[in-house]
Amino acid sequence: xxxxxxxxxxxxxxxxxxxxxxDLFIKAMxxxxxxHYQNCEDYKRILxxxxxxxxxxxxxxxxxxxxxxxxxxxxxHELFSKPLWKMPIKATSSGTSTGFRSKIAMSIGxxxxxxxxxxxxxxxxxxxxxxxxxxxxxGYQPTKHSQAGIMKTAYGFTYVAPAKxxxxxxxxxxxxYEVDLxxxxxxxxxxxxxxxxxxxxxxxxxxxxLLKEMEAEGIKLQMPKGSKITLGGGWKQFYAxxxxxxxxxxxxxxxxxxxxxxxxxxxxxxxxxxxxxDCRNHHFHVPVxxxxxxxxxxxxxxxxxxxxxxxxxxxxxxxxxxLLSVMTDDLGVxxxxxxxxxxxxxLEIIGRVGIKDITTCAQGAEELLKE
Numbered sequence: 001x002x003x004x005x006x007x008x009x010x011x012x013x014x015x016x017x018x019x020x021x022x023d024l025f026i027k028a029m030x031x032x033x034x035x036h037y038q039n040c041e042d043y044k045r046i047l048x049x050x051x052x053x054x055x056x057x058x059x060x061x062x063x064x065x066x067x068x069x070x071x072x073x074x075x076x077h078e079l080f081s082k083p084l085w086k087m088p089i090k091a092t093s094s095g096t097s098t099g100f101r102s103k104i105a106m107s108i109g110x111x112x113x114x115x116x117x118x119x120x121x122x123x124x125x126x127x128x129x130x131x132x133x134x135x136x137x138x139g140y141q142p143t144k145h146s147q148a149g150i151m152k153t154a155y156g157f158t159y160v161a162p163a164k165x166x167x168x169x170x171x172x173x174x175x176x177y178e179v180d181l182x183x184x185x186x187x188x189x190x191x192x193x194x195x196x197x198x199x200x201x202x203x204x205x206x207x208x209x210l211l212k213e214m215e216a217e218g219i220k221l222q223m224p225k226g227s228k229i230t231l232g233g234g235w236k237q238f239y240a241x242x243x244x245x246x247x248x249x250x251x252x253x254x255x256x257x258x259x260x261x262x263x264x265x266x267x268x269x270x271x272x273x274x275x276x277x278d279c280r281n282h283h284f285h286v287p288v289x290x291x292x293x294x295x296x297x298x299x300x301x302x303x304x305x306x307x308x309x310x311x312x313x314x315x316x317x318x319x320x321x322x323l324l325s326v327m328t329d330d331l332g333v334x335x336x337x338x339x340x341x342x343x344x345x346x347l348e349i350i351g352r353v354g355i356k357d358i359t360t361c362a363q364g365a366e367e368l369l370k371e
């Protein structure tokens with residue numbers, strides 16, 4: 001079937017203007033739901049058992065009532081709505097050989113929509129640059145031995161500005177992945193003596209741990225103008241060590257000489273490939289390409305804005321895998337109003353629910369750090 005409403009949604013130029021996209025979003029969700037209903041037998045069974053008719057999606061209430069799939073479901077089941085050989089991207093949610101993995105596949109059309117989204121969001125947040133930079137990546141070095149989505153995302157980010165050099169904090173060796181944050185530290189010291197800016201990307205916990213170590217050693221650098229600290233992946237199981245954002249930015253300023261305005265954080269998931277980028281007040285505004293529902297952990301009913309609950313992420317973006325409505329194991333709060341001026345609601349990530357048998361990318365990296 002034609003996906004004209006989905007295409008139109010991802011051509012929307014005003015990326016945070018909810019007021020003019022609700023009707024289009026509903027139509028795009030109906031279009032996407034029907035596509036997966038017709039092309040994925042397992043997904044059709046799920047909707048039929050829930051007595052949910054995708055052809056009757058006509059209001060935002062209907063969108064909210066689409067049966068959600070927990071991220072844990074994708075770690076035990078594969079759901080595809082197109083033949084795998086037709087989909088160039090296969091990504092998993094874990095970068096290690098242990099634990100459960102979500103396996104997600106994306107079509108060429110999905111990639112094009114993703115590119116349109118990233119192009120507009122990065123343009124809005126002024127992240128594109130033609131000046132070559134050194135990328136210091138607090139994450140996994142790409143290898144044929146891993147299909148981790150966050151690894152592919154980090155690598156893709158290195159095209160936002162031309163890559164003069166890529167340095168990885170978790171490198172592939174003959175014995176598997178090994179953490180080498182000392183290498184990142186030495187590259188930072190070298191970069192401070194040169195003219196080319198740096199950009200970091202990766203888990204905020206590892207960035208914080210290294211900067212804290214450098215502060216304890218009395219290392220104070222001044223990174224070249226144009227340098228940015230970019231973060232993604234959340235604190236995950238390091239939630240107990242999580243520091244106030246402004247303490248984090250103070251540390252970045254004191255150790256690297258980079259101002260808060262050049263610290264940018266992202267939120268996303270392999271099971272929900274929508275890019276959430278924080279505003280100048282460090283709030284994750286919801287873009288028009290998605291909607292976020294906060295649900296009561298016991299009843300799964302939507303709660304009012306300002307109340308804590310489980311984060312349910314909704315988007316019609318993907319045709320390769322039915323990712324219409326995904327329930328994360330993260331707790332969050334949806335807020336209205338922000339002094340940055342954007343009117344779309346913004347998402348506050350509180351932390352992760354303690355589900356023991358979930359192994360994440362960050363958890364895999366933690367195992368390596370312990371070794």
